[in-house]
Amino acid sequence: MSNQQTFVPAPLPRDAKVYIAGHRGLVGSAIWRKLEAEGFTNLVGRTSKELDLKDRNAVFEFFRTEQPAYVVLAAAKVGGILANSTYPQDFLSENIQIQVNVMDAALDVNVERLLFLGSSCIYPKLAAQPIREDSLLTGHLEETNDAYAIAKIAGILQVQAVRRQHGLRWISAMPTNLYGPGDNFSPKGSHVLPALIRRYEEAVETGASSVTNWGTGTPRREFLHVDDMADACLHLLEHYDGPQQVNVGTGSDVTIREIAETIASVVGFTGNTEWDTSKPDGTPQKLLDVSKLREAGWIAGISLEDGLRSTVEWFRANRSSLRE
Numbered sequence: 001m002s003n004q005q006t007f008v009p010a011p012l013p014r015d016a017k018v019y020i021a022g023h024r025g026l027v028g029s030a031i032w033r034k035l036e037a038e039g040f041t042n043l044v045g046r047t048s049k050e051l052d053l054k055d056r057n058a059v060f061e062f063f064r065t066e067q068p069a070y071v072v073l074a075a076a077k078v079g080g081i082l083a084n085s086t087y088p089q090d091f092l093s094e095n096i097q098i099q100v101n102v103m104d105a106a107l108d109v110n111v112e113r114l115l116f117l118g119s120s121c122i123y124p125k126l127a128a129q130p131i132r133e134d135s136l137l138t139g140h141l142e143e144t145n146d147a148y149a150i151a152k153i154a155g156i157l158q159v160q161a162v163r164r165q166h167g168l169r170w171i172s173a174m175p176t177n178l179y180g181p182g183d184n185f186s187p188k189g190s191h192v193l194p195a196l197i198r199r200y201e202e203a204v205e206t207g208a209s210s211v212t213n214w215g216t217g218t219p220r221r222e223f224l225h226v227d228d229m230a231d232a233c234l235h236l237l238e239h240y241d242g243p244q245q246v247n248v249g250t251g252s253d254v255t256i257r258e259i260a261e262t263i264a265s266v267v268g269f270t271g272n273t274e275w276d277t278s279k280p281d282g283t284p285q286k287l288l289d290v291s292k293l294r295e296a297g298w299i300a301g302i303s304l305e306d307g308l309r310s311t312v313e314w315f316r317a318n319r320s321s322l323r324e
Protein backbone atom coordinates (compact mmCIF):
# COMPACT_ATOMS: atom_id res chain seq x y z
CA MET A 1 0.00 0.00 0.00
CA SER A 2 1.27 3.45 -0.86
CA ASN A 3 1.51 5.52 2.29
CA GLN A 4 1.56 8.70 0.29
CA GLN A 5 -0.28 11.53 1.99
CA THR A 6 -0.90 15.17 1.33
CA PHE A 7 -1.79 18.13 3.50
CA VAL A 8 -3.21 20.37 0.78
CA PRO A 9 -5.96 22.78 1.84
CA ALA A 10 -9.17 21.93 -0.03
CA PRO A 11 -12.19 23.69 1.51
CA LEU A 12 -15.47 21.78 1.21
CA PRO A 13 -18.22 23.78 -0.54
CA ARG A 14 -20.62 25.02 2.16
CA ASP A 15 -23.68 24.10 0.08
CA ALA A 16 -22.56 20.50 -0.58
CA LYS A 17 -24.75 17.77 0.90
CA VAL A 18 -23.06 16.19 3.92
CA TYR A 19 -24.51 13.06 5.55
CA ILE A 20 -23.53 12.63 9.19
CA ALA A 21 -24.23 9.04 10.19
CA GLY A 22 -24.92 9.00 13.95
CA HIS A 23 -25.79 12.72 14.09
CA ARG A 24 -27.47 12.45 17.51
CA GLY A 25 -24.51 10.78 19.17
CA LEU A 26 -21.72 12.44 21.14
CA VAL A 27 -19.42 12.80 18.14
CA GLY A 28 -22.02 13.14 15.38
CA SER A 29 -23.93 15.91 17.16
CA ALA A 30 -20.70 17.85 17.77
CA ILE A 31 -19.77 17.52 14.09
CA TRP A 32 -23.27 18.68 13.11
CA ARG A 33 -22.92 21.76 15.38
CA LYS A 34 -19.47 22.49 14.00
CA LEU A 35 -20.53 22.23 10.35
CA GLU A 36 -23.59 24.40 10.97
CA ALA A 37 -21.42 26.99 12.70
CA GLU A 38 -19.02 26.91 9.72
CA GLY A 39 -21.86 27.73 7.32
CA PHE A 40 -22.77 24.31 5.91
CA THR A 41 -26.36 24.55 4.68
CA ASN A 42 -27.17 21.06 3.46
CA LEU A 43 -26.66 18.60 6.33
CA VAL A 44 -28.48 15.27 6.38
CA GLY A 45 -29.01 12.97 9.38
CA ARG A 46 -31.23 10.03 10.29
CA THR A 47 -31.84 8.51 13.70
CA SER A 48 -31.42 4.74 14.07
CA LYS A 49 -35.22 4.50 14.25
CA GLU A 50 -35.60 6.32 10.92
CA LEU A 51 -32.77 4.39 9.25
CA ASP A 52 -31.27 1.29 10.85
CA LEU A 53 -27.81 1.18 9.31
CA LYS A 54 -27.78 -2.61 9.80
CA ASP A 55 -30.52 -2.77 7.16
CA ARG A 56 -28.43 -2.97 3.98
CA ASN A 57 -31.29 -2.43 1.52
CA ALA A 58 -32.57 0.60 3.41
CA VAL A 59 -29.06 2.10 3.53
CA PHE A 60 -28.60 1.69 -0.24
CA GLU A 61 -32.00 3.22 -0.88
CA PHE A 62 -31.18 6.16 1.39
CA PHE A 63 -27.88 6.87 -0.41
CA ARG A 64 -29.47 6.58 -3.85
CA THR A 65 -32.18 9.05 -2.85
CA GLU A 66 -30.01 11.55 -0.98
CA GLN A 67 -26.79 11.33 -3.07
CA PRO A 68 -24.56 12.98 -0.42
CA ALA A 69 -21.29 14.47 -1.66
CA TYR A 70 -19.54 13.91 1.69
CA VAL A 71 -20.07 11.43 4.52
CA VAL A 72 -18.97 11.38 8.14
CA LEU A 73 -19.36 7.89 9.58
CA ALA A 74 -19.91 8.53 13.29
CA ALA A 75 -22.61 5.88 13.81
CA ALA A 76 -21.52 2.88 15.84
CA LYS A 77 -22.45 0.69 18.76
CA VAL A 78 -20.29 2.27 21.45
CA GLY A 79 -19.72 1.44 25.12
CA GLY A 80 -17.32 1.27 28.05
CA ILE A 81 -15.42 -1.73 29.49
CA LEU A 82 -18.53 -3.33 31.00
CA ALA A 83 -20.66 -3.20 27.85
CA ASN A 84 -17.78 -4.24 25.60
CA SER A 85 -16.77 -7.23 27.69
CA THR A 86 -20.39 -8.37 28.21
CA TYR A 87 -21.59 -8.09 24.60
CA PRO A 88 -18.57 -8.74 22.32
CA GLN A 89 -20.70 -10.45 19.66
CA ASP A 90 -23.01 -7.41 19.40
CA PHE A 91 -20.09 -4.97 19.22
CA LEU A 92 -18.35 -6.99 16.51
CA SER A 93 -21.36 -7.81 14.38
CA GLU A 94 -23.31 -4.53 14.60
CA ASN A 95 -20.29 -2.33 13.96
CA ILE A 96 -19.15 -4.35 10.99
CA GLN A 97 -22.66 -4.30 9.54
CA ILE A 98 -23.04 -0.52 10.02
CA GLN A 99 -19.65 0.27 8.49
CA VAL A 100 -19.86 -2.12 5.57
CA ASN A 101 -23.38 -1.01 4.66
CA VAL A 102 -22.56 2.70 4.83
CA MET A 103 -19.26 2.38 2.96
CA ASP A 104 -20.66 0.05 0.28
CA ALA A 105 -23.63 2.36 -0.29
CA ALA A 106 -21.34 5.45 -0.34
CA LEU A 107 -19.21 3.70 -2.95
CA ASP A 108 -22.34 2.85 -4.92
CA VAL A 109 -23.12 6.57 -5.36
CA ASN A 110 -19.46 7.55 -5.69
CA VAL A 111 -19.13 9.65 -2.51
CA GLU A 112 -16.03 11.74 -3.03
CA ARG A 113 -14.88 12.19 0.58
CA LEU A 114 -15.80 9.95 3.53
CA LEU A 115 -14.42 10.23 7.05
CA PHE A 116 -14.51 7.00 9.03
CA LEU A 117 -14.25 7.31 12.80
CA GLY A 118 -12.57 4.58 14.78
CA SER A 119 -11.08 4.58 18.22
CA SER A 120 -7.71 4.34 19.95
CA CYS A 121 -8.60 0.81 21.14
CA ILE A 122 -7.49 -0.45 17.69
CA TYR A 123 -3.87 -0.26 18.86
CA PRO A 124 -2.03 -3.11 20.62
CA LYS A 125 -2.49 -3.28 24.40
CA LEU A 126 1.21 -2.85 24.99
CA ALA A 127 1.98 -0.45 22.15
CA ALA A 128 4.88 1.91 22.83
CA GLN A 129 3.61 5.23 24.22
CA PRO A 130 2.71 7.67 22.83
CA ILE A 131 1.00 5.42 20.27
CA ARG A 132 1.98 6.05 16.69
CA GLU A 133 -0.30 5.28 13.77
CA ASP A 134 2.15 2.71 12.42
CA SER A 135 1.84 0.52 15.54
CA LEU A 136 -1.49 -0.75 14.16
CA LEU A 137 -1.48 -4.57 13.87
CA THR A 138 1.91 -4.97 15.58
CA GLY A 139 0.67 -6.76 18.75
CA HIS A 140 -2.20 -8.22 20.79
CA LEU A 141 -5.28 -6.13 21.53
CA GLU A 142 -6.73 -5.37 24.96
CA GLU A 143 -9.07 -8.34 25.60
CA THR A 144 -11.92 -6.32 27.12
CA ASN A 145 -12.69 -4.61 23.81
CA ASP A 146 -10.99 -6.73 21.16
CA ALA A 147 -14.23 -7.46 19.28
CA TYR A 148 -14.98 -3.74 18.93
CA ALA A 149 -11.37 -3.04 17.94
CA ILE A 150 -11.37 -5.71 15.23
CA ALA A 151 -14.54 -4.20 13.74
CA LYS A 152 -12.89 -0.76 13.68
CA ILE A 153 -9.69 -2.16 12.16
CA ALA A 154 -11.82 -3.70 9.40
CA GLY A 155 -13.24 -0.20 8.79
CA ILE A 156 -9.77 1.33 8.39
CA LEU A 157 -8.85 -1.44 5.96
CA GLN A 158 -12.05 -0.84 3.98
CA VAL A 159 -11.21 2.88 3.64
CA GLN A 160 -7.73 1.95 2.40
CA ALA A 161 -9.13 -0.67 0.02
CA VAL A 162 -11.61 1.82 -1.46
CA ARG A 163 -8.79 4.31 -2.02
CA ARG A 164 -6.65 1.66 -3.73
CA GLN A 165 -9.35 0.03 -5.81
CA HIS A 166 -11.53 3.04 -6.65
CA GLY A 167 -9.30 6.08 -6.14
CA LEU A 168 -11.79 7.87 -3.84
CA ARG A 169 -10.13 10.13 -1.26
CA TRP A 170 -11.63 8.58 1.86
CA ILE A 171 -9.87 8.95 5.21
CA SER A 172 -9.99 7.58 8.78
CA ALA A 173 -9.53 9.33 12.12
CA MET A 174 -8.85 7.61 15.46
CA PRO A 175 -9.92 9.78 18.38
CA THR A 176 -8.70 9.28 21.90
CA ASN A 177 -11.27 9.20 24.77
CA LEU A 178 -13.85 11.87 24.09
CA TYR A 179 -16.20 13.70 26.43
CA GLY A 180 -18.56 16.64 26.37
CA PRO A 181 -22.18 17.68 25.81
CA GLY A 182 -24.36 14.83 24.51
CA ASP A 183 -22.29 12.09 26.13
CA ASN A 184 -23.72 8.78 27.29
CA PHE A 185 -24.05 8.94 31.10
CA SER A 186 -25.90 5.62 31.42
CA PRO A 187 -24.57 3.41 34.28
CA LYS A 188 -24.57 0.43 31.89
CA GLY A 189 -23.07 1.90 28.72
CA SER A 190 -20.93 4.91 29.59
CA HIS A 191 -17.19 5.52 29.27
CA VAL A 192 -15.04 6.31 32.28
CA LEU A 193 -15.33 10.11 32.34
CA PRO A 194 -19.13 10.48 32.10
CA ALA A 195 -19.48 7.53 34.52
CA LEU A 196 -17.32 9.41 37.02
CA ILE A 197 -19.26 12.66 36.56
CA ARG A 198 -22.55 10.87 37.23
CA ARG A 199 -21.19 8.96 40.21
CA TYR A 200 -19.75 12.03 41.94
CA GLU A 201 -22.79 14.17 41.13
CA GLU A 202 -25.13 11.52 42.61
CA ALA A 203 -22.91 11.25 45.68
CA VAL A 204 -23.32 15.00 46.22
CA GLU A 205 -27.10 14.74 45.76
CA THR A 206 -27.50 11.82 48.17
CA GLY A 207 -24.98 13.16 50.67
CA ALA A 208 -22.86 9.97 50.38
CA SER A 209 -19.60 10.11 52.32
CA SER A 210 -17.63 8.00 49.85
CA VAL A 211 -17.47 7.04 46.21
CA THR A 212 -16.02 3.75 44.92
CA ASN A 213 -14.43 3.61 41.48
CA TRP A 214 -13.33 0.60 39.43
CA GLY A 215 -9.68 -0.48 39.37
CA THR A 216 -6.61 1.08 40.94
CA GLY A 217 -6.92 4.59 39.51
CA THR A 218 -3.38 4.35 38.11
CA PRO A 219 -4.03 3.84 34.38
CA ARG A 220 -3.20 6.90 32.34
CA ARG A 221 -5.72 8.22 29.84
CA GLU A 222 -5.99 11.09 27.40
CA PHE A 223 -9.25 13.05 27.09
CA LEU A 224 -10.34 15.28 24.24
CA HIS A 225 -13.37 17.56 24.30
CA VAL A 226 -15.81 16.54 21.59
CA ASP A 227 -16.00 20.10 20.19
CA ASP A 228 -12.24 19.92 19.61
CA MET A 229 -12.80 16.53 17.97
CA ALA A 230 -15.42 18.00 15.61
CA ASP A 231 -13.05 20.84 14.74
CA ALA A 232 -10.31 18.27 13.98
CA CYS A 233 -12.69 16.25 11.78
CA LEU A 234 -13.50 19.23 9.57
CA HIS A 235 -9.83 20.14 9.50
CA LEU A 236 -8.88 16.65 8.30
CA LEU A 237 -11.64 16.61 5.67
CA GLU A 238 -10.30 19.90 4.33
CA HIS A 239 -6.57 19.33 4.73
CA TYR A 240 -5.64 15.64 4.90
CA ASP A 241 -5.56 13.07 2.19
CA GLY A 242 -3.85 9.75 2.83
CA PRO A 243 -4.55 6.04 3.45
CA GLN A 244 -3.20 5.90 6.99
CA GLN A 245 -5.58 6.61 9.87
CA VAL A 246 -4.86 9.84 11.76
CA ASN A 247 -4.74 9.93 15.57
CA VAL A 248 -6.81 12.70 17.13
CA GLY A 249 -5.98 13.72 20.68
CA THR A 250 -4.44 16.37 22.89
CA GLY A 251 -1.02 14.74 23.15
CA SER A 252 -1.06 14.63 26.98
CA ASP A 253 -2.59 12.23 29.54
CA VAL A 254 -3.67 12.08 33.22
CA THR A 255 -4.27 9.20 35.66
CA ILE A 256 -7.83 8.05 36.28
CA ARG A 257 -7.23 9.06 39.90
CA GLU A 258 -6.34 12.61 38.85
CA ILE A 259 -9.38 12.87 36.60
CA ALA A 260 -11.60 11.56 39.44
CA GLU A 261 -10.18 14.18 41.82
CA THR A 262 -10.75 16.98 39.30
CA ILE A 263 -14.35 15.85 38.70
CA ALA A 264 -14.97 15.57 42.46
CA SER A 265 -13.76 19.14 42.85
CA VAL A 266 -15.77 20.46 39.86
CA VAL A 267 -19.03 18.91 41.15
CA GLY A 268 -18.27 19.89 44.77
CA PHE A 269 -17.87 16.40 46.30
CA THR A 270 -15.88 16.56 49.54
CA GLY A 271 -16.05 12.90 50.72
CA ASN A 272 -13.58 10.01 50.24
CA THR A 273 -12.78 8.16 47.05
CA GLU A 274 -12.16 4.41 47.28
CA TRP A 275 -10.78 2.13 44.57
CA ASP A 276 -12.17 -1.39 43.99
CA THR A 277 -8.97 -3.13 42.91
CA SER A 278 -10.82 -6.42 42.21
CA LYS A 279 -12.19 -4.75 39.06
CA PRO A 280 -10.14 -4.59 35.83
CA ASP A 281 -8.05 -1.55 34.96
CA GLY A 282 -7.88 -2.02 31.21
CA THR A 283 -4.84 -0.85 29.26
CA PRO A 284 -2.15 0.66 31.56
CA GLN A 285 -1.60 3.75 29.44
CA LYS A 286 -3.24 5.16 26.36
CA LEU A 287 -1.73 8.28 24.91
CA LEU A 288 -1.82 8.97 21.21
CA ASP A 289 1.09 10.35 19.26
CA VAL A 290 -0.51 13.29 17.50
CA SER A 291 2.47 14.41 15.38
CA LYS A 292 0.67 13.57 12.16
CA LEU A 293 -2.34 15.69 13.15
CA ARG A 294 -0.01 18.54 14.10
CA GLU A 295 1.75 18.16 10.77
CA ALA A 296 -1.69 18.56 9.18
CA GLY A 297 -1.93 21.87 11.07
CA TRP A 298 -4.28 21.13 14.01
CA ILE A 299 -3.92 21.27 17.80
CA ALA A 300 -6.52 20.91 20.59
CA GLY A 301 -7.80 24.16 22.10
CA ILE A 302 -10.07 23.26 25.08
CA SER A 303 -8.39 22.61 28.46
CA LEU A 304 -9.52 19.61 30.53
CA GLU A 305 -10.68 21.81 33.41
CA ASP A 306 -12.78 24.08 31.13
CA GLY A 307 -14.12 21.07 29.23
CA LEU A 308 -15.13 19.31 32.47
CA ARG A 309 -16.91 22.37 33.82
CA SER A 310 -19.03 22.78 30.71
CA THR A 311 -19.75 19.03 30.57
CA VAL A 312 -20.93 19.02 34.20
CA GLU A 313 -23.12 22.05 33.43
CA TRP A 314 -24.59 20.22 30.43
CA PHE A 315 -25.19 17.09 32.53
CA ARG A 316 -27.04 19.13 35.18
CA ALA A 317 -29.16 20.93 32.58
CA ASN A 318 -30.09 17.69 30.79
CA ARG A 319 -30.69 15.31 33.69
CA SER A 320 -34.28 14.61 32.68
CA SER A 321 -33.50 13.69 29.07
CA LEU A 322 -30.28 11.64 29.35
CA ARG A 323 -30.07 8.40 27.38
CA GLU A 324 -30.39 5.22 29.43
Ligand SMILES: NC(=O)c1ccc[n+]([C@@H]2O[C@H](COP(=O)([O-])OP(=O)(O)OC[C@H]3O[C@@H](n4cnc5c(N)ncnc54)[C@H](OP(=O)(O)O)[C@@H]3O)[C@@H](O)[C@H]2O)c1
Pocket residue numbers: 021022023024025026027028046047048049051052053054073074075076077078098117118119120174175176177178179182183184191
Ligand atom coordinates in the same frame (compact mmCIF):
# COMPACT_ATOMS: atom_id res chain seq x y z
N1 LIG B 1 -17.06 8.48 22.80
C1 LIG B 1 -15.75 8.32 22.73
O1 LIG B 1 -15.02 8.51 23.69
C2 LIG B 1 -15.11 7.92 21.45
C3 LIG B 1 -13.76 7.80 21.44
C4 LIG B 1 -13.13 7.43 20.30
C5 LIG B 1 -13.87 7.15 19.19
N2 LIG B 1 -15.20 7.27 19.18
C6 LIG B 1 -15.88 6.91 17.94
O2 LIG B 1 -16.78 7.88 17.49
C7 LIG B 1 -17.89 7.26 16.89
C8 LIG B 1 -19.18 7.77 17.52
O3 LIG B 1 -19.12 7.53 18.92
P1 LIG B 1 -20.06 8.32 19.95
O4 LIG B 1 -19.32 8.39 21.20
O5 LIG B 1 -20.61 9.55 19.33
O6 LIG B 1 -21.24 7.26 20.14
P2 LIG B 1 -22.74 7.52 20.58
O7 LIG B 1 -22.86 8.79 21.32
O8 LIG B 1 -23.22 6.26 21.22
O9 LIG B 1 -23.48 7.70 19.19
C9 LIG B 1 -23.55 6.68 18.29
C10 LIG B 1 -24.60 7.01 17.26
O10 LIG B 1 -24.67 5.91 16.37
C11 LIG B 1 -26.00 5.74 16.00
N3 LIG B 1 -26.26 4.32 15.72
C12 LIG B 1 -25.89 3.24 16.46
N4 LIG B 1 -26.37 2.12 15.90
C13 LIG B 1 -27.06 2.51 14.78
C14 LIG B 1 -27.80 1.82 13.80
N5 LIG B 1 -27.93 0.50 13.83
N6 LIG B 1 -28.38 2.54 12.82
C15 LIG B 1 -28.27 3.90 12.78
N7 LIG B 1 -27.58 4.60 13.68
C16 LIG B 1 -26.99 3.91 14.67
C17 LIG B 1 -26.86 6.19 17.15
O11 LIG B 1 -28.03 6.74 16.59
P3 LIG B 1 -29.39 7.04 17.44
O12 LIG B 1 -29.01 8.05 18.46
O13 LIG B 1 -30.32 7.62 16.43
O14 LIG B 1 -29.84 5.73 18.01
C18 LIG B 1 -25.97 7.24 17.82
O15 LIG B 1 -26.37 8.54 17.49
C19 LIG B 1 -17.71 5.75 17.06
O16 LIG B 1 -17.18 5.22 15.88
C20 LIG B 1 -16.67 5.64 18.13
O17 LIG B 1 -15.85 4.52 17.97
C21 LIG B 1 -15.85 7.64 20.30
